Amino acid sequence: MGRKFFVGGNWKCNGTVDDVKKIVATLNAGDIPSTDVVEVVVSPPFVFLTTVKSELRSEIQVAAQNCWVKKGGAFTGEVSAEMLANLGVPWVILGHSERRALLGETNEFVGEKVAYALSQGLKVIACVGETLEQREAGTTMEVVAAQTQAIADKISSWDNVVLAYEPVWAIGTGKVASPAQAQEVHAGLRKWFAEKVSADVSASTRIIYGGSVSGSNCKELAGQTDVDGFLVGGASLKPEFIDIIKAAEVKKC
Numbered sequence: 001m002g003r004k005f006f007v008g009g010n011w012k013c014n015g016t017v018d019d020v021k022k023i024v025a026t027l028n029a030g031d032i033p034s035t036d037v038v039e040v041v042v043s044p045p046f047v048f049l050t051t052v053k054s055e056l057r058s059e060i061q062v063a064a065q066n067c068w069v070k071k072g073g074a075f076t077g078e079v080s081a082e083m084l085a086n087l088g089v090p091w092v093i094l095g096h097s098e099r100r101a102l103l104g105e106t107n108e109f110v111g112e113k114v115a116y117a118l119s120q121g122l123k124v125i126a127c128v129g130e131t132l133e134q135r136e137a138g139t140t141m142e143v144v145a146a147q148t149q150a151i152a153d154k155i156s157s158w159d160n161v162v163l164a165y166e167p168v169w170a171i172g173t174g175k176v177a178s179p180a181q182a183q184e185v186h187a188g189l190r191k192w193f194a195e196k197v198s199a200d201v202s203a204s205t206r207i208i209y210g211g212s213v214s215g216s217n218c219k220e221l222a223g224q225t226d227v228d229g230f231l232v233g234g235a236s237l238k239p240e241f242i243d244i245i246k247a248a249e250v251k252k253c
């Protein structure tokens with residue numbers, strides 16, 4: 001089966017009630033390709049999830065930006081996978097580099113989170129990516145393979161996982177990976193899947209790119225064979241997110 005183009009909008013820790021109303025209005029009015037062509041998921045902060053979910057057009061889904069690693073309980077400040085499933089939130093982003101770097105999430109911990117979220121019926125956008133130092137040291141593939149392996153170690157099916165390759169040096173910096181750099185790592189990850197998981201998983205798992213994606217660079221990136229979509233940060237808060245969604249049309253040609 002073909003890999004449907006996937007565009008995620010990670011709003012991170014941004015927005016007021018008024019901002020959220022404006023973004024939702026823009027998305028609701030936007031001229032976007034049909035759900036046969038593109039799957040669109042936006043990820044507001046937890047506090048806005050239910051409002052966004054209820055006010056957004058039905059073709060656009062929502063994702064949480066994180067969830068607790070196991071069943072909920074006495075974990076002050078956390079939100080559990082069960083709660084998200086109970087609210088009808090279909091997706092969750094896990095393993096974002098900001099959480100890995102700032103909150104100390106290890107590869108193993110991210111693997112456990114992915115497994116638990118899947119067990120509760122959530123779909124997962126799992127993030128991997130190297131730092132600038134790691135890229136300069138020539139260890140990019142090793143790093144993303146180890147991050148992906150830690151997830152593979154804990155899960156038995158990749159059906160409900162989208163893998164987001166987000167080089168840390170490209171996140172929020174305006175320094176987007178070149179189409180060739182993105183393609184190289186995406187192709188490397190697809191080869192890794194073929195060797196370590198299965199040919200089927202390699203062929204069917206969507207690998208999306210994140211890191212300074214904008215309305216002006218999205219088409220060229222989308223034209224790369226192994227780029228199956230995007231995880232967008234800053235630009236997902238702006239009207240240009242609609243243009244990024246439209247980059248899905250590139251794959252139809």
Ligand SMILES: O=C(CO)COP(=O)(O)O
Binds near residue numbers: 173
């Ligand atoms: O981290 C990202 C998406 O998860 C990318 O952020 P930017 O698009 O702001 O670089």
